[in-house]
Amino acid sequence: MINFPIIDPDSPGKMLREGLRAVEKRRGIHLTLHDCRGILCREDGRPFFPDRGMHTHPYCLSGRFELPGWNRRCHEECMLRAEAAGDRLRKPFLHHCWKGVTELVVPLERNGSPVLLLYAGVFRTPGASPPDDLTPELRSVFDTLPSPDGQLSEELALELQILGQGILYYADLCRNRAGTPQGQSSQIRRFLEEHAHENVGLAELAAAMHLSASHCCHVVKYHFGKPFHALLRQERIRRARNLLESTGMPLKEVAAAVGFRNEFYFNREFSRECGISPGEFRKHREKMPVVKQQAEQLCHQ
Structure with missing residues (x-):
């Protein structure tokens, strides 16, 4: 057989x-x-x-x-x-x-x-x-x-x-299948997948879910333990990590592709989330395994 x-x-x-x-x-x-x-x-x-x-x-x-x-x-x-x-x-x-x-x-x-x-x-x-x-x-x-x-x-x-x-x-x-629950949390995750690269916020999510902004804020925190802007930042950083590792796109274009309004803001938010700048992440991703492991750990804290 x-x-x-x-x-x-x-x-x-x-x-x-x-x-x-x-x-x-x-x-x-x-x-x-x-x-x-x-x-x-x-x-x-x-x-x-x-x-x-x-x-x-x-x-x-x-x-x-x-x-x-x-x-x-x-x-x-x-x-x-x-x-x-x-x-x-x-x-x-x-x-x-x-x-x-x-x-x-x-x-x-x-x-x-x-x-x-x-x-x-x-x-x-x-x-x-x-x-x-x-x-x-x-x-x-x-x-x-x-x-x-x-x-x-x-x-x-x-x-x-x-x-x-x-x-x-x-x-x-x-x-x-990687642990995403169903129901409202699934709607939130799907919204992020489809719109994270756009200029969106809690108001747009609330409209998509047919909820008031205040109710939507509580729903997000209930399911994910953090506010929507934190989820949005993490989704954009996750995508940026992918592009930094798999492409040679300039940092300015990586920032625009995943939804950050400019390269300066992208650098600040990436460093805040991962403890290392985008340029350093790309430079050391393959050359320094220790830095790679530290960045991965910091991004999941």
Whole structure:
């Protein structure tokens, strides 16, 4: 009897990662996940996909951190512009990069705005030329890239929409099974998941639950033992930890993605919650295990 793999709802990360690798192998592509709001993580902020937030195809990665201005251009092109296009189009599209390559981008929505972008590629853009300052090694890689195939793109678009919805489903299921009660507390948690990156407060939660602000305040404290603003801050910090570990997003953009009004406020609140600044957290996350453990402990006190 064949022992088929099963996705564990309590800890789906491993099997989801294996599923992505299976799609890559079968299709001959690289997949990148842009977690727009930092929601693909465990309760402690550890990302499900720590190695998927940056394009890892050799052509995309090589030279990015060595040649002047390349990292900035890659970030602007494949994150800012692609996300803006996903927000505008709300459907799969082909994104043409300044390096002469093309990727299929599939946006996944929640409450009318993209929360996840799946990138599949890379393909050589028909008629495009690579940058003039491309090294001979990278030019040889460019020459071996396949051209985009219409049928492949259509099949991938459907496949990645289903895959992306499955990823979002298991991320939600994992968090809901991690001790989240049902009833009003479940409504509060769901509100945080859907709106933490927006400019919301107790008034908006009360309206969503059809309660007065004072009654809603008591309900939140009854179920969670703390006021709503503390829950909101913790949710944003949790998402920020995910993005700091799994992406190279600048701190200013991490702050905006998870709902902080500016980088200064983000630094202050992150340090208050975790006992370490966002920059220090990113710098020492992998290099200093002791600091990593201390930050995790402080974030759960």
